[in-house]
Amino acid sequence: MRVLVTGAAGFIGSHTCQALLARGDSVVGIDNFDPFYDPAIKRRNLSEVQASGGDRFAFLQGDLLDQADVDRAFDLGPFDVVVHLAAKAGVRPSIQDPIAYVRANLETTTRLLETCLRRGPKRVVFASSSSVYGADSDAPFGEQAHADRPVSPYAATKRAGELLAHTYAHLHGFDVTCLRFFTVYGPRQRPEMAIHKFASALCKGEPIPVFGDGGSSRDYTYVDDILVGVLGAIDRPQGFAVFNLGGDRETKLLDLIRMLGQALSVQPNLVHLPEAAGDVPRTSADLTRATAGLGYRPKVSIEDGLARFAAWYRISQA
Numbered sequence: 197m198r199v200l201v202t203g204a205a206g207f208i209g210s211h212t213c214q215a216l217l218a219r220g221d222s223v224v225g226i227d228n229f230d231p232f233y234d235p236a237i238k239r240r241n242l243s244e245v246q247a248s249g250g251d252r253f254a255f256l257q258g259d260l261l262d263q264a265d266v267d268r269a270f271d272l273g274p275f276d277v278v279v280h281l282a283a284k285a286g287v288r289p290s291i292q293d294p295i296a297y298v299r300a301n302l303e304t305t306t307r308l309l310e311t312c313l314r315r316g317p318k319r320v321v322f323a324s325s326s327s328v329y330g331a332d333s334d335a336p337f338g339e340q341a342h343a344d345r346p347v348s349p350y351a352a353t354k355r356a357g358e359l360l361a362h363t364y365a366h367l368h369g370f371d372v373t374c375l376r377f378f379t380v381y382g383p384r385q386r387p388e389m390a391i392h393k394f395a396s397a398l399c400k401g402e403p404i405p406v407f408g409d410g411g412s413s414r415d416y417t418y419v420d421d422i423l424v425g426v427l428g429a430i431d432r433p434q435g436f437a438v439f440n441l442g443g444d445r446e447t448k449l450l451d452l453i454r455m456l457g458q459a460l461s462v463q464p465n466l467v468h469l470p471e472a473a474g475d476v477p478r479t480s481a482d483l484t485r486a487t488a489g490l491g492y493r494p495k496v497s498i499e500d501g502l503a504r505f506a507a508w509y510r511i512s513q514a
């Protein structure tokens with residue numbers, strides 16, 4: 197299979213490229229090294245992909261907001277499927293700069309879909325997010341929920357991306373699978389995300405910022421499990437489809453911090469801060485549909501996943 201991966205130098209993108217290459221696929225990656233977090237980290241991710249890819253991997257530094265760059269990527273095709281992971285991620289920064297999020301997440305997605313329409317393939321896997329369920333969906337979240345009350349611009353752009361994708365499936369017969377990732381963690385996790393940020397604070401002896409009373413909870417999903425879902429979606433085109441990709445269970449924030457402290461052998465020291473706008477109180481994935489449609493079953497428990505993350509974190513800091 198020949199696959200175009202957008203956001204290839206990012207956390208999930210670099211792992212996706214490596215998983216595709218490991219099973220013999222050919223991959224073209226595109227990324228603009230967006231400065232949302234240190235581009236040196238992305239270059240490091242990319243060098244690990246390049247080391248494992250040989251001549252089945254090609255990379256293009258390019259911006260999906262620039263049609264010439266998108267065309268240059270498609271010149272390296274033809275592709276069987278496009279895996280669209282590029283985005284500005286993160287809930288809180290989207291409240292500060294919503295216009296940048298609309299451009300980075302919606303204009304890019306539309307450009308990509310239009311280019312697929314013109315040049316093929318009419319087959320896309322789109323990275324959506326558990327944040328589309330907002331603050332008032334019934335838990336566990338099922339894909340049939342309306343998901344029409346997002347509480348951050350980021351969530352709104354992800355839901356709008358799904359709706360755009362649906363339009364292309366309806367009008368033009370695209371196969372589009374939207375994957376709602378639930379808080380992904382593991383090696384190369386974005387440095388501003390909770391587990392990575394907490395590990396950094398723990399190892400520097402700094403207090404961990406806890407927004408609210410610590411009773412919020414997340415369905416943390418280890419990146420290896422996410423990859424099984426992404427590959428399953430690549431291999432099973434099924435018209436327009438939406439799937440949750442979640443972890444083995446929900447974990448409360450204070451429990452997460454305690455477990456991470458144990459994994460790193462550091463006693464956590466907390467500083468309590470007010471609830472942050474845009475954050476949802478809990479996420480919890482109903483995986484019934486993903487199990488039936490993608491054969492998706494998360495295998496990595498939060499305890500094992502945190503131990504693996506801690507091992508990677510220590511090496512990455514050495």
Ligand SMILES: NC(=O)c1ccc[n+]([C@@H]2O[C@H](COP(=O)([O-])OP(=O)(O)OC[C@H]3O[C@@H](n4cnc5c(N)ncnc54)[C@H](O)[C@@H]3O)[C@@H](O)[C@H]2O)c1
Nearest residue numbers: 203206207208227228230259260282283323325377379380
């Ligand atoms: N990590 C999670 O927990 C999580 C949860 C839900 C959804 N998602 C979604 O999964 C995808 C990957 O997330 P991630 O955590 O790997 O984030 P990431 O920031 O590490 O990766 C995204 C990559 O996209 C690139 N990018 C951004 N704008 C671009 C543009 N205009 N042109 C080309 N490249 C561009 C960035 O440089 C970055 O390398 C995103 O769409 C994100 O919204 C992630």
